Amino acid sequence: MSGRLLVLEGIDGCGKTTQLRHLANWLPRSGLMPEGARLHLTREPGGTALGVALRKLVLHPPGDASPEPLAELLLYAADRAQHVAQLIRPTLEQGHWVLCDRFSGSTLAYQGYGRELDLDLIQQLEQIATAGLVPDLTFWLELSVEESLVRRDARSNDRIEAEGVDFLTRVATGFAVLARERSWVPLQADQQVESVSSALESQLNHHFGPLQESMR
Numbered sequence: 001m002s003g004r005l006l007v008l009e010g011i012d013g014c015g016k017t018t019q020l021r022h023l024a025n026w027l028p029r030s031g032l033m034p035e036g037a038r039l040h041l042t043r044e045p046g047g048t049a050l051g052v053a054l055r056k057l058v059l060h061p062p063g064d065a066s067p068e069p070l071a072e073l074l075l076y077a078a079d080r081a082q083h084v085a086q087l088i089r090p091t092l093e094q095g096h097w098v099l100c101d102r103f104s105g106s107t108l109a110y111q112g113y114g115r116e117l118d119l120d121l122i123q124q125l126e127q128i129a130t131a132g133l134v135p136d137l138t139f140w141l142e143l144s145v146e147e148s149l150v151r152r153d154a155r156s157n158d159r160i161e162a163e164g165v166d167f168l169t170r171v172a173t174g175f176a177v178l179a180r181e182r183s184w185v186p187l188q189a190d191q192q193v194e195s196v197s198s199a200l201e202s203q204l205n206h207h208f209g210p211l212q213e214s215m216r
């Protein structure tokens, strides 16, 4: 596949949406993308029409429709299977770039470390849902739990955000472990927005600049 899949990961409020908006402007003008390649912004859950419906069910379930942990895991896997098959893989095959707010790392962090579901089972599901597709580069926006809670203070919580501090602390630990194991690029997300953006830009230049691309 000639396109590139870039992913932003991290705990709630780490600034993924903010940086995604920045990259939506910056990347197409950066000279890093081949001529004719377009940038597609997407997110999980909710990158497809089915995903939008699943997102509502999993984050804001009506009445007593709240999924049990295993059902929640399977809903995220279903969202990803649809997202990869319907949007991400075809887009990459056409040579375009995809920038995704969360991917399979979030399932390991939230359902694995947060909910303490079996990590091996989650990795098997990851293989099934992605059909082996692995991001070209994943950025980990590293933020303390304390700062995450401050940033989130003014908003109403979704189901996952309402889980509390111990849950979020386990999720944050999970992201730190995954970043090490999977060689994600760590970025200090507690800096000013502009500093995080320029750190992202320089990492993208480093990984996709002319020298690196000629060595692929």
Ligand code: Z5A
Pocket (backbone or CB within 6 Å): 011, 012, 013, 014, 015, 016, 017, 018, 019, 043, 044, 045, 059, 076, 102, 103, 104, 106, 107, 108, 110, 111, 151, 152, 160, 161, 189, 190, 191, 192, 193, 194, 196
């Ligand atoms: N989830 C899961 O459990 N399993 C899975 O497999 C997947 C997801 C894929 C998706 O929620 C939820 O699904 C998520 C995990 C779970 N639940 N939680 N929590 P979402 O997509 O709606 O929410 P989110 O991913 O957590 O995003 P967020 O909370 O909106 O945060 P963000 O996009 O990373 O941050 P932001 O919106 O850019 O910034 C948050 C605030 O901080 C905002 O007021 C900004 O102005 C501010 N901000 C951003 N950057 C800075 C800096 N640098 N300094 C100061 N303030 C800043």
